[in-house]
Amino acid sequence: MRNRSLSIAWLCVVSLLSVCTTASLAAGGPLGIDHQLNYDNSGIWKRSNQLGLLDLMALGMVGGALWEGGETRLGKTLWQSVDASVLASGSSVLLKQAFSRERPNTTNDPNKFFSGHSNQSFPSGEVAAISAMVTPFVMEYGRDNKAAYLLEALPVYDAIARMKVRGHWQSDVLAGFALGSASGYLAHSLDTPFILNMMPKGVMVGYHARW
Numbered sequence: 001m002r003n004r005s006l007s008i009a010w011l012c013v014v015s016l017l018s019v020c021t022t023a024s025l026a027a028g029g030p031l032g033i034d035h036q037l038n039y040d041n042s043g044i045w046k047r048s049n050q051l052g053l054l055d056l057m058a059l060g061m062v063g064g065a066l067w068e069g070g071e072t073r074l075g076k077t078l079w080q081s082v083d084a085s086v087l088a089s090g091s092s093v094l095l096k097q098a099f100s101r102e103r104p105n106t107t108n109d110p111n112k113f114f115s116g117h118s119n120q121s122f123p124s125g126e127v128a129a130i131s132a133m134v135t136p137f138v139m140e141y142g143r144d145n146k147a148a149y150l151l152e153a154l155p156v157y158d159a160i161a162r163m164k165v166r167g168h169w170q171s172d173v174l175a176g177f178a179l180g181s182a183s184g185y186l187a188h189s190l191d192t193p194f195i196l197n198m199m200p201k202g203v204m205v206g207y208h209a210r211w
Helices: 002-023 047-068 073-099 125-141 144-162 170-189 194-198 199-207
Strands: none
Touching: 047 073, 047 125, 047 144, 073 125, 073 170, 073 194, 125 144, 125 170, 144 170
């Protein structure tokens, strides 16, 4: 079931991203697909909407985890998402520093890696974080309710939006999706969420059970 969930997630993101990557000729990068998209910072692609989605998801995840605790199916999944997002975000920061790739808003050359630590295009940390948040839910609930797979639309949207505002190259968002999905897979495989296990025991029950 887990392999099937990840396969569907990959099919979803690759299919939707292909709309953007085939819009013009491939220009380079590690996969040969990287090129600038026509700049669009309006409507649903606005940067403020991207940040709003990330903030809303993070707030809902942490708030829900504290409220629900770790003794219910939902609570455990929420805490797995917390683990996954922390792992994905931390890993992306390290990778950004290591690869120091220039963003498409500063150059039209996608092959400019190792340009100094102020350049942090590869991989996309936002796509990694959002993918990490949704993956435990897809893996936990996808078999019972196919609508859970629709959650994959969230990292796909963010991936496209990041390319639209020239914050990332195509391979950046694909790497971010892979990193987030892998983090979510790992977090979901743990019997007890790692961060929850380090919290005070009262958090395990959740605030709603104590009120």
